[in-house]
Amino acid sequence: MTTPPPLLGTLETALYAADLDEACEFWTRVIGLELIARVPGRHVFFRTATTPRPQVLLVFDPGATAVPPAPDARLPVPPHGASGPGHACLAVAPESLDRWRAHLQASGIAIEADFHWPQGGRSLYFRDPAGNSIELADPAIWAGMPPRTADPDCAER
Incomplete structure (x- = not known):
């Protein structure tokens, strides 16, 4: 077996x-994302970050x-899709979490x-209008996780 080449990170979620109209309203007006593409009845796409490289949130009609x-x-x-609620986590500055909480409640x-x-960092969880579980989190929630190189539950084949 060969070693996989390196990844740059997550490009799309x-x-x-x-209801794409409801999704568009939520992600632009409540969360503040920039709409970058829309095909009625199929999808709405939003920019979540530009640096260090582009990152986008894709919302599809399943x-x-x-x-x-x-x-x-x-x-x-x-073809692709999912049934039932999904999950996405967006990174936010830890000092903004109280403001996010107040904004969401308002x-x-x-x-x-x-x-x-326990390993550090804080998360807020809520639902988008489609019922997806959305998390806003301090990136520190993953910063202290050591890599696992030998895991019997994820054995090489």
Whole structure:
């Protein structure tokens, strides 16, 4: 077996929502993301970061993306989708979490959890209009996690 080449990080995160207008309203007005692409009945895409490299949140209508592309499609993206709520976590500065909590509550968004992780950092959890679990977190929640090189539950094959 060969060693995989290095990754640069996560470029896209996908969530699914049947009501794309509601999703667009939530992600632009409540969360403040920039809308970068919209195809009615199929998807809305948002920029979440530009540095050190672009990162985007893709919100698809699961019914539209479950359909295979036409044989002559310009962009032959394979079918994909999910049923039930998904999860996405957006990194925020730790000093902004109290402001985020107040902003979400003022926007009528219920906070499901707000806690400090044992390894450091804090997370806020809430739901988007489609029921996806959304987390805003201090990046420190993952900073102290050592790599696992030999894990019997994830054995090499």
